Amino acid sequence: MSSRSDILARLRGTAVPAVSLPAYPTIPELTQEALVERFRANASAAGSTVISGNLNWSEIISSASPSAHKIYSDGNIDTDKSVMRSFSLPETLSKSHTAELSRTRTSTDNINQPHSVLLDVAVLTSHLAVAENGSIWLTDSVEHRVIPFITEHLIIRLIDYDLVATMADAYDRLDSSLAFCICIAGPSKTADIEQSLVIGAQAARSLTIVLE
Amino acid sequence: MSTTVARDIEAYVRDEKRVDWHDESLWHIRSKRDRSTHGLPEWEQLRQTASQIKEHVISKLPDLLEEFERNATANGVKVHWARDAQEHNEIVVQILQSQQIDKVVKSKSMLTEECKLNHHLEKHAIQVVDTDLGERIVQLRDEEPSHIVLPAIHLKKEEIGELFHEHLGTDKGAADPKYLTEAARQHLRTKFLESTAAITGVNFAIAETGGVTICTNEGNADLGVNLARVQIHCMGIEKIIPRWTDLGIFTRLLGRSATGQSTTIYTSHYHKPRPGTEMHIILVDNGRSEHRKREDFRASLKCIRCGACINTCPVYRRAGGHSYGATIPGPIGSILNPTRKPEDHAELPFASSLCGSCTDVCPVKINIHEQLYLLRQDITETSVVPASKTRSFSFLARILTRPRLYRMAGSTARWATRNLPRWAIYHRSNAWGQYRDLPAAPQDSFREWYMKNRTS
Structure with missing residues (x-):
C-alpha cells in the first residue's frame, strides 16, 4: 500500500462527527478618513515610513539609502539617479553571485551590472493596502519574486489602490489563483536576541510607503 | 514513568x-498579546470561527487532503506523502540528491524538528543552514529550540555574542543585539546565495487553491525559496484549511497570539513554482x-x-x-x-x-x-506510577475519607509548623518546602473559625 492510500485509509477508518463551516464574523465599516488614519498609524508602529504629497524621487530614494547605487523600479520615476527598469536575474543562481556579494560589500563601484542580484533600493507598485496592520500586498506582477526581499531598502508606491480595513477584506479582494502573492507589514525585523527589537534582520532594512 | x-x-x-x-x-x-487582542472587539468571534473551521478540518481531513493534492498538482507542484519522520526525511534527501544538491537553507519548521531532519541531511553529506536567527543560534550551539516561536529565548545576549565570536568572527565580548543581528545577516545572505534548494515549514495549506502560506518576521523563508531552484515545503497533515478566505481569520489571530503583532511582517502565499524551478510539498502523518x-x-x-x-x-x-x-x-x-x-x-x-x-x-x-x-x-x-506517589496518595485518601482523623492531622500539622525546628520541617522528603518557606499556620482550622464566627 502506498503511503498516500495508507494515510487516507487510516483517516477514513476513524469516524469523526461532521462539523459544518461557520459564517465569518461581520465587522463594522470605517470611513475612508478613518482607514487612512489607521493605516498610517499602524504602518509607522511597524517601523515603516509613510509619504504623500509632493514627491521628489531623488529625495525619497536618498532618504531610504543615501549611498544607493543599484536601484530598480517597476515603473517610471523621475529621479537624477540611474534606475534599472528591467531586471534580468536568472531563475537559477550560480556561485558567481556569492562572489559578487563579497565584492559589493567592499566595493563602492557604481552600478554597471544590470544582472546584479543585490539591490540597494527597489521601488515596486502595489494596489492593495490593509489599515489594521499597515501592510501592502504584492502579486506575481513583480518581475522576480526575490526583489522585495533581497533589496536592502524597499519603497512601495500605492497607485490606484484599495485601502481595506482588515486582512479578511484583503483576502476577499485578492484573486486566489495568483501564482504568488505576499503581504508585507514593515521592514524585516527580529527580536530573537533577548527580545530586543532589531530592524533589518535578513530582508529589507527599511520600508517606505508612498501614497500616490 | x-x-x-x-x-x-x-x-x-x-x-x-x-x-x-x-x-x-x-x-x-x-502582555503584548493582551494589548493587541484587547484592541479588537471581534477577537472572541475570530477565535470561535477559527475553532470551528479547524474542527471542520479534522472531521473532513481525508477529503481536504485529496482536494489540496488535486489543486496543488494542477498548479505544477509535486505532492509527496510520508507516513512517518523517517519517510519524510528520505523524501527530502531523494529530492535533493536527484538534483545533486548538497547545500540547503531551511526556515523555521517545527515539523522538521519533530522529524530530526537536520541530522538526517548531515548523515547524507548535505549541508543544512537554519536561517531564522533564533534557529541559527541554537543550530550553532548544537541545541534544540527551547520555544516554538522564540527558539533562543533561553539565551542571554552575552552567550550569543560568545557563540558568534567563535563561529562568525564577531568581536570578542560584543553583545549588542543590533551588532550581532547584522553579523548574522551578512553570514546568512552568503548562505542564501550559495544554496540551490530551500526548505520551509508551512503555516497554512489551502485545500481550495493547493497553495501554502508561510509567515515570518525576518523574510528568511522568502529569501531562501525565491533564490533556490528547488523549494520544498514540509507540513503536518493537520495544517490544511478549506478556503482561501479562511486566511482572513487565521492571519488575524496568529501574529497577535504569538508576539502581540497585528500580523507577521511577511505573509507569503506560494501556489506555483517560478518558471524553470521545482516546488514540492510533503504531507506528513507521523502519528497524527x-x-x-x-x-x-x-x-x-x-x-x-x-x-x-x-x-x-x-x-x-x-x-x-x-x-x-x-x-x-x-x-x-x-x-x-x-x-x-x-x-x-x-x-x-x-x-x-x-x-x-x-x-x-x-x-x-x-x-x-x-x-x-x-x-x-x-x-x-x-502505565506504572512511581511508588512514592501511589503510597502517598493512598495514605492521603485514608485521612481525607475520615473526618475526625483529618481534623486531628490538621491540628497536628499546624502545631508542628509552629513549634518544630527548621531541620525537622525543611528536609528532603518535604518537596513543598524546597525553594520556599511554608506559610505561617493559623491558630484555628477553617472549621474551627467558622464554628466560632457563624451568626445563625
Missing part, C-alpha cells in the same frame, strides 16, 4: 536570577492519524503553533523549554508529545498547574488544561 522532567526542572531553577529573567521575558510577550482517533485529545490537532499557551504558562516560564525534553514544550506540547509517544513523555501532563491560562489564550479554543487532566488519568491507568 521516569522523573527526568522533574530532575531537569530542578537543575534549571537553581539559578534563581535566570529563572526570574526568563519568567519576565515571557510574561512581557504575554492515530492521534485523531482519540476523541478526548482530537481537538489538540487544531493547534496553529502560535506559542501563546507557552508564553502564559507559569510552569514553562519558570522551568524553561529544555526541561520538557520534547520538540514542542509547554502546555500544548504536553498533550502532543505524550499522545504520540507516551513511552517517552508520560510525565509531561503532570508538569502543569492546571490553572487553565493556556486554554484562555488559545486562539483556536483548544481545551488544553482539560486535556492535560484527562491525559493524566489515561497515563495513570496504562
Whole structure:
C-alpha cells in the first residue's frame, strides 16, 4: 500500500462527527478618513515610513539609502539617479553571485551590472493596502519574486489602490489563483536576541510607503 | 514513568536570577498579546470561527487532503506523502540528491524538528543552514529550540555574542543585539546565495487553491525559496484549511497570539513554482492519524503553533523549554508529545498547574488544561506510577475519607509548623518546602473559625 492510500485509509477508518463551516464574523465599516488614519498609524508602529504629497524621487530614494547605487523600479520615476527598469536575474543562481556579494560589500563601484542580484533600493507598485496592520500586498506582477526581499531598502508606491480595513477584506479582494502573492507589514525585523527589537534582520532594512 | 522532567526542572531553577529573567521575558510577550487582542472587539468571534473551521478540518481531513493534492498538482507542484519522520526525511534527501544538491537553507519548521531532519541531511553529506536567527543560534550551539516561536529565548545576549565570536568572527565580548543581528545577516545572505534548494515549514495549506502560506518576521523563508531552484515545503497533515478566505481569520489571530503583532511582517502565499524551478510539498502523518482517533485529545490537532499557551504558562516560564525534553514544550506540547509517544513523555501532563491560562489564550479554543487532566488519568491507568506517589496518595485518601482523623492531622500539622525546628520541617522528603518557606499556620482550622464566627 502506498503511503498516500495508507494515510487516507487510516483517516477514513476513524469516524469523526461532521462539523459544518461557520459564517465569518461581520465587522463594522470605517470611513475612508478613518482607514487612512489607521493605516498610517499602524504602518509607522511597524517601523515603516509613510509619504504623500509632493514627491521628489531623488529625495525619497536618498532618504531610504543615501549611498544607493543599484536601484530598480517597476515603473517610471523621475529621479537624477540611474534606475534599472528591467531586471534580468536568472531563475537559477550560480556561485558567481556569492562572489559578487563579497565584492559589493567592499566595493563602492557604481552600478554597471544590470544582472546584479543585490539591490540597494527597489521601488515596486502595489494596489492593495490593509489599515489594521499597515501592510501592502504584492502579486506575481513583480518581475522576480526575490526583489522585495533581497533589496536592502524597499519603497512601495500605492497607485490606484484599495485601502481595506482588515486582512479578511484583503483576502476577499485578492484573486486566489495568483501564482504568488505576499503581504508585507514593515521592514524585516527580529527580536530573537533577548527580545530586543532589531530592524533589518535578513530582508529589507527599511520600508517606505508612498501614497500616490 | 521516569522523573527526568522533574530532575531537569530542578537543575534549571537553581539559578534563581535566570529563572526570574526568563519568567519576565515571557510574561512581557504575554502582555503584548493582551494589548493587541484587547484592541479588537471581534477577537472572541475570530477565535470561535477559527475553532470551528479547524474542527471542520479534522472531521473532513481525508477529503481536504485529496482536494489540496488535486489543486496543488494542477498548479505544477509535486505532492509527496510520508507516513512517518523517517519517510519524510528520505523524501527530502531523494529530492535533493536527484538534483545533486548538497547545500540547503531551511526556515523555521517545527515539523522538521519533530522529524530530526537536520541530522538526517548531515548523515547524507548535505549541508543544512537554519536561517531564522533564533534557529541559527541554537543550530550553532548544537541545541534544540527551547520555544516554538522564540527558539533562543533561553539565551542571554552575552552567550550569543560568545557563540558568534567563535563561529562568525564577531568581536570578542560584543553583545549588542543590533551588532550581532547584522553579523548574522551578512553570514546568512552568503548562505542564501550559495544554496540551490530551500526548505520551509508551512503555516497554512489551502485545500481550495493547493497553495501554502508561510509567515515570518525576518523574510528568511522568502529569501531562501525565491533564490533556490528547488523549494520544498514540509507540513503536518493537520495544517490544511478549506478556503482561501479562511486566511482572513487565521492571519488575524496568529501574529497577535504569538508576539502581540497585528500580523507577521511577511505573509507569503506560494501556489506555483517560478518558471524553470521545482516546488514540492510533503504531507506528513507521523502519528497524527492515530492521534485523531482519540476523541478526548482530537481537538489538540487544531493547534496553529502560535506559542501563546507557552508564553502564559507559569510552569514553562519558570522551568524553561529544555526541561520538557520534547520538540514542542509547554502546555500544548504536553498533550502532543505524550499522545504520540507516551513511552517517552508520560510525565509531561503532570508538569502543569492546571490553572487553565493556556486554554484562555488559545486562539483556536483548544481545551488544553482539560486535556492535560484527562491525559493524566489515561497515563495513570496504562502505565506504572512511581511508588512514592501511589503510597502517598493512598495514605492521603485514608485521612481525607475520615473526618475526625483529618481534623486531628490538621491540628497536628499546624502545631508542628509552629513549634518544630527548621531541620525537622525543611528536609528532603518535604518537596513543598524546597525553594520556599511554608506559610505561617493559623491558630484555628477553617472549621474551627467558622464554628466560632457563624451568626445563625
